[in-house]
Amino acid sequence: MSKKGRVTTFDLREKKRKGEKSTMLTAYDYSQAKVVDEAGVDMILVGDSLGMVMLGYESTLAVTLEEMIHHGKAVVKGSKSAMVVMDLPFLTYQVNRDDALRNAGRVIQETGAQAVKLEGGIEVIEAVKGIVEAGVPVMGHLGLTPQSVGQLGGYKVQGKDKGAARKMIEDAKALEEAGAFAIVLECVPWELAAFITEQLSIPIIGIGAGKQCDGQVLVFHDVMGLFDEFRPKFVKQYLNLREEMVKGIKDYVGEVKTGVFPAEEHIFNLGMNLESLLEE
Ligand code: KIV
16 A cells, blocks of 8 residues: 555556455445454445445446446545445446546546456447546456346356356456456356466455455445345345444434433533523
């Protein structure tokens, strides 16, 4: 990590060269970003997973550029040291190169984030080149790409047969050649992830891709135990904040009902007899 300012793409590459692991976690608002940043995570991902964990959508497909920008601004404000990477949502980079550059540019200009992430390999390579040539760092995303969940037939492990493994290796190399600074590999057998990590000189950040990757990424709500609708096999839950929060709120409700809250220390004293006001 740099002594001053935010983590840079150069810092991440250096970490890979030295064999040091990089860390990434999602965050979607000011308070989450402050916590994640203070804990020393290298990169904060404003993932389009916000559609599911923050907005209650069924998938990431409905997330709009405006929603991403709204959350991204708050995350940038809440963080000081981490690199902030913004997901480009569905259909903001697949149509054509100009469109991709315009949308990536908006995200960077309006949020102040340092990089964008997009899903796919050779099929989005022109978009990657266009954005990189404009000077914006791009992170790739291969394997289980949630924006293509319909085509992939669900949230399944990817790259399991020879053809799919070969395509993923080719896609990863194409992204590196196009100038991507890192790639997320999601839900990929660990041997394939390890091979890609070894073949490429840019950092490979895994999620459900084993420990040989150059770093790991997880979703904030999964790590904190805040999302209880489903938990993928690759998630490790470090806290059970949902349980803690429900307990805390039940205590609050109980104390309001019984008059325990607010107590003496929570109130303001006027120190005046109000009856006397009426008599004046
Ligand atoms: O949107 C997201 O949170 C992601 C991670 C799962 C890598 O893309």
